[in-house]
Amino acid sequence: xxxxxxxxxxxxxxxxxxxxxxxxxxxxxxxxxxxxxxxxxxxxxxxxxxxxxxxxxxxxxxxxxxxxxxxxxxxxxxxxxxxxxxxxxxxxxxxxxxxxxxxxxxxxxxxxxxxxxxxxxxxxxxxxxxxxxxxxxxxxxxxxxxxxxxxxxxxxxxxxxxxxxxxxxxxxxxxxxxxxxxxxxxxxxxxxxxxxxxxxxxxxxxx
Amino acid sequence: xxxxxxxxxxxxxxxxxxxxxxxxxxxxxxxxxxxxxxxxxxxxxxxxxxxxxxxxxxxxxxxxxxx
Numbered sequence: 001x002x003x004x005x006x007x008x009x010x011x012x013x014x015x016x017x018x019x020x021x022x023x024x025x026x027x028x029x030x031x032x033x034x035x036x037x038x039x040x041x042x043x044x045x046x047x048x049x050x051x052x053x054x055x056x057x058x059x060x061x062x063x064x065x066x067x068x069x070x071x072x073x074x075x076x077x078x079x080x081x082x083x084x085x086x087x088x089x090x091x092x093x094x095x096x097x098x099x100x101x102x103x104x105x106x107x108x109x110x111x112x113x114x115x116x117x118x119x120x121x122x123x124x125x126x127x128x129x130x131x132x133x134x135x136x137x138x139x140x141x142x143x144x145x146x147x148x149x150x151x152x153x154x155x156x157x158x159x160x161x162x163x164x165x166x167x168x169x170x171x172x173x174x175x176x177x178x179x180x181x182x183x184x185x186x187x188x189x190x191x192x193x194x195x196x197x198x199x200x201x202x203x204x205x206x207x
Numbered sequence: 208x209x210x211x212x213x214x215x216x217x218x219x220x221x222x223x224x225x226x227x228x229x230x231x232x233x234x235x236x237x238x239x240x241x242x243x244x245x246x247x248x249x250x251x252x253x254x255x256x257x258x259x260x261x262x263x264x265x266x267x268x269x270x271x272x273x274x
Contacts, residue, residue, distance in 0.1 A: 027210055027267060035210070087219045094212050177211075187212040191219050198219075198226045202245065206230050207238045 028178070034185045038192045041153070045196055048146050052203065055138045066139050069132050073205050079122045080201045083154075086115035087194045090161075090187045097183060100175040102168070105183070109165040112190065116158050123151050143204060150200050153193045160186035210263050218256075225252065 027035075056064060065071055093108025127144075134144035164183045167173065173180040225248045233241025 031210060084219070084223055087216060091212065091216045184212050188215050191212065191215045194219050195222045198222050202226045202229050206233050207242050207245070 028181070030181045030185050031188070034188050038189070041192065041196075045149070045199075048142075048149055049199075049203065052142045052146060055142050059138055061139075064139075065143075066137060069136070069139065071143075071205050072126055072130065075122065075126060076201055076205045079119055079126075080197060082115050082122070083119045083194055083197050086112045086119070087191055089115060090190050094180070094183055094187050097173050097180045098175055102171070102173075105173060105180075106165070106168050109161060109168050109183070113158060113161045113165055116154055116161065116190075120151060120154050120158070123147065123154075146200055146204055150193070150197055153196065157186065157190050157193045160189060210267065214263070221252070 061067075089108050089111040091108075093105050093112065096102075096104025096108055132140045132143075134140050164186050167182055173183055225245075229241050229245045229248065232244050
């Protein structure tokens, strides 16, 4: 309220509409927004991981995964490598635009999108051939819940990357910090999705 | 230094290396040892991450005061 009074009192008599927002935050609002969103997502994944460990410890089957089910560890490992490499390509895209290299930005974004789409395709293929469904024991339920939740996040990330890629090809981004937030915010989200998959892979497929 | 994508990318590398260590221990010994190492790394990561966040916040605060 005070800032509004001050803004009006400093010679903007012809100013219409609401007063300028007071930027008291130490971080720009887009980055703060995605970080807060990621914090809430960490809690969501935390709930699913808690369910996983609860089922694994409480049900306590003689083997995990329960006989006769088997998980395709090698294929999932290859998929993990694909997703981790996509973090490097999005990082390359952002480093490129920071140096004013628009071709590098486009190349990095397209490569990231293709790697993400490949990951999702392989995961869907894995679901088709894995030999059990979400209705098969609590193991099946929690397996599909955890990997499906992550897959949904990859899908959302791909949508965000699609918008960023289209904008990049239209020449929307520039080297200044505020001019490439449209890539930076999806980039942060993509890294989060990547980190989550590493944790899901180690927890579900390896341990 | 801003709190940006490059800072988050560093965490992808850290988590990747930690995961590789857990995978190696699990495959070489038993899943229990891998899980214990994972737990230790998660606790260490939380402490390191908290300190990292505090340092970032201080840097951002001093930058804001200068500008």
